[in-house]
Amino acid sequence: MTPPPAPARQPDFQELRMTTAPSTVTATDLSLRYGGTHALDGVSLRLSRGVTGLLGPNGAGKTTLLRVLATAAPPDRGEFTVLGHDPGTAAGRLAVRRSLGYLPQTPGFHPDFTAFDFVDYVAILKELTDRGARRREVRRVLEAVDLSDVRGKRIKRLSGGMRQRVALAAALVGDPGFLVLDEPTVGLDPEQRMRFRELIAQAGEGRTVLLSTHQTEDVAMLCHRVVVLARGRVRFEGTPAELTARAAGRVWSSTERDPNALAGWRTGLGTFRNIGDPPKGADLLEPTLEDGYLLALDSESRTVTA
Amino acid sequence: MTWHVAEEDLRAYAQGELAPPLLWSADTHLTGCAQCRDRLAGAVDPVALDAGWERLDAELDAPRPGVSERLLVRLGVADHTARLLTATPVLRRSWLLAVVSLLVTTVLAVHLADRPVLFLALAPLLPLAGVALSYGPALDPTYEMAVVAPMHGFRLLMIRTVAVLTAGLAFNGLATLALPGYGLLALTWLLPALALTATGLALTPRLGSTLAPALVGGAWLTLLAVAHAHTHGTLAPFTAAGQSASAAVAALAAVLLYQTRDRFDARPVGGFADGGAV
Incomplete structure (x- = not known):
């Protein structure tokens, strides 16, 4: 199915600034197989300063891409650079790791450590061996995520949101230029999620942040760029506004489920919201980022009915 | 207090020149000894003194390490290795x-x-x-x-x-x-x-x-x-x-x-x- 061309649209100043911003992370043709599965299949992308959202369904390859860019797993094929360093060499890999902050999907904690101990431990792994300098840095990052008051509490006694903030504090140790966050808002309640988004927005000032998520709200609220990944391939790369624009003229309302729609779901009003190729005379709706995302997934999309 | 930081060490501390493990010992002592803190305040170099206070502040902020970690440090293992x-x-x-x-x-x-x-x-x-x-x-x-x-x-x-x-x-x-x-x-x-x-x-x-x-x-x-x-x-x-x-x-x-x-x-x-x- 070939989507109709999106209506012509003038890029705004912010988008022009972003498209001309220098790349800090570039990846070319990255591929990685796990067993018989192509976790990554020829992924190429460019990141610049600010927060870039990585959207995709479960199993899309988001975690694998983040692990590759964080030097946790080398690709089978392809190459990439981070802040000008090539992780293909031992010296380049070390340079990348020195400028990296990584928050994995399920950050693990030593259960007996306090928040301070844990961040201190990560600071040691990041080569901060001078005790005084290390403790000042630990205090700084704990303050940055607003956890100074609970620094002496054991991590197992902290809430899920606080634990995520401890992990973010650990990622921020050493003021890294490239921050990789793997679904950090999963499992958080709405209030915690908002708090965490504020922290990510702050962290994105002056550094490159790659934020993996399957929540379009995260992208809408935080990101100046978005990459959509499905089945190990990049399906879209651009601004959130451009992703939304892809759905212009392709979202319509109907009283019954439209069997020709690529996807459709019942809204709170009782009508169906459909995306795909609208029938003649359809009641077109204003597209959202989520519509654009579902269309970008294209063949990944399923018809959803209520 | 049964001991106090030596004058010479205190001066080195204020100038940011005291090296571990004497530095750690001074840090720990200063957290609990008002007398030595007063003596330190009268020491030279206000910039280095500020750095010292900042370090002391961070020290006070840090939770006490666990028993095994303290034991390892007492045995001479560097504190980062102990952690x-x-x-x-x-x-x-x-x-x-x-x-x-x-x-x-x-x-x-x-x-x-x-x-x-x-x-x-x-x-x-x-x-x-x-x-x-x-x-x-x-x-x-x-x-x-x-x-x-x-x-x-x-x-x-x-x-x-x-x-x-x-x-x-x-x-x-x-x-x-x-x-x-x-x-x-x-x-x-x-x-x-x-x-x-x-x-x-x-x-x-x-x-x-x-x-x-x-x-x-x-x-x-x-x-x-x-x-x-x-x-x-x-x-x-x-x-x-x-x-x-x-x-x-x-x-x-x-x-x-x-x-x-x-x-x-x-x-x-x-x-x-x-x-x-x-």
Whole structure:
């Protein structure tokens, strides 16, 4: 199915600034197989300063891409650079790791450590061996995520949101230029999620942040760029506004489920919201980022009915 | 207070020139001694003094380390190394208790059967298992963060290996003392233990952190079974020739391990806890 061309649209100043911003992370043709599965299949992308959202369904390859860019797993094929360093060499890999902050999907904690101990431990792994300098840095990052008051509490006694903030504090140790966050808002309640988004927005000032998520709200609220990944391939790369624009003229309302729609779901009003190729005379709706995302997934999309 | 920071040290502290461990000692003392803090306030160089206060502030802010960590620092281990050791997964109480229970049971069995072979067969496997479990995703919850940290993976591995080996060999040594009737024979687990551990580590970059120690452990048990089938007296690995062979294997494996040290950094030798989530 070939989507109709999106209506012509003038890029705004912010988008022009972003498209001309220098790349800090570039990846070319990255591929990685796990067993018989192509976790990554020829992924190429460019990141610049600010927060870039990585959207995709479960199993899309988001975690694998983040692990590759964080030097946790080398690709089978392809190459990439981070802040000008090539992780293909031992010296380049070390340079990348020195400028990296990584928050994995399920950050693990030593259960007996306090928040301070844990961040201190990560600071040691990041080569901060001078005790005084290390403790000042630990205090700084704990303050940055607003956890100074609970620094002496054991991590197992902290809430899920606080634990995520401890992990973010650990990622921020050493003021890294490239921050990789793997679904950090999963499992958080709405209030915690908002708090965490504020922290990510702050962290994105002056550094490159790659934020993996399957929540379009995260992208809408935080990101100046978005990459959509499905089945190990990049399906879209651009601004959130451009992703939304892809759905212009392709979202319509109907009283019954439209069997020709690529996807459709019942809204709170009782009508169906459909995306795909609208029938003649359809009641077109204003597209959202989520519509654009579902269309970008294209063949990944399923018809959803209520 | 029974002591106070010496004038000379206080001046060096105020100028930011006091080196560890005197610096740590001064930090700790100043947190609790108002008199020395007043003397420090009168010292020279306000910029360095501000840095000192900031460091002191950070010191006051830091929670007190655990008992084992404090003990390691008192024994002369650098504080950052002590923290890395404290975080070694298999040095937790549950694992240590399991090892002690197993050894006690084995020693009792040896006394009952009046043959040390069960102990000699088991003792080399404990350090191998301990070291295998001290890294990799199975037991280390911070594994993924450690993999991408700039600290060289081999260095972290060696720090943990030394810690686990020390604990394991100490327990084995204590168990050996409970078998005085067998003389030097009761100590013949030591070289096989080093050989198995070194071989397991040397094969890990090629075979992974589960298969390598499993194969090495299996090979050890197979070797003992074969020796048992062909020998009536002391089993071959515990004879002089067997001990020499163990020493040679340990040395060769150590060389191989050193040569492949960079492989521990290039890719996660243990895979990921989720098996490689996509």
